[in-house]
Amino acid sequence: MERIDDVDLKILRILQNDSKKTTKEIATLLNLTVSPVYERIRRLEKFGYIKKYVAIVDKTLIKRPITAICMVSLRYHNEGFIDKFDKQIKSLKEVQECYHMAGKVDFFLKINLESLDTYHEFIRLKLSKIENIGVLESYFVLKEIFQTTEYYF
Structure with a gap:
């Protein structure tokens, strides 16, 4: 580079x-x-220093005020199961960010939705349908202190 x-x-x-x-x-x-x-x-x-240009949208104005952080742990951890999870989670448009983690939790998901009822439906009808999920923990953002897309250098 x-x-x-x-x-x-x-x-x-x-x-x-x-x-x-x-x-x-x-x-x-x-x-x-x-x-x-x-x-x-x-x-x-x-050279890839700039990946793309985007508009940052106000989530409340587009009716997505609820931010959920979902921690997912898989039952089995071989490469095939992880690759399959990666592929399946990418297909869920509700998932805004997904990180493969080291430690107790395997994946960290950020999801913005209309309401708690909508989140419940998402978990029940979509996320829980993904094979090999062992533990699923949900946390809800009470107040966004700050958010940035900028890197410090």
Whole structure:
């Protein structure tokens, strides 16, 4: 992977905070001309430093105010069972994030839904249908203190 310098890092910080900034605005902030900033951004995209650009949506405005954290432990842990779980969990559109964990719990899921009733239906009709789940623990977020998509570097 190609190495990046301090200017590239500054560009990444700016774009993490506001990906709608134009190349011209970024160039002005960095006291550079537009052309080299444009080339640097394209290079950062090409080498995978920038994966994609997204809009962060307000979950309450789209009627998904309930955030559940679901801890899943599998009964069996061979590669085939883990790969099958990975594939099945990716097919559930309600699951916003999934992490394979080390420790007592095998998987950490973040799920945003309309209500506790909707979550109950999700567990009953979808998640519990996945084979090999041994233990399922649910936790509900009472208050979101802060959330970020930015990396510190």
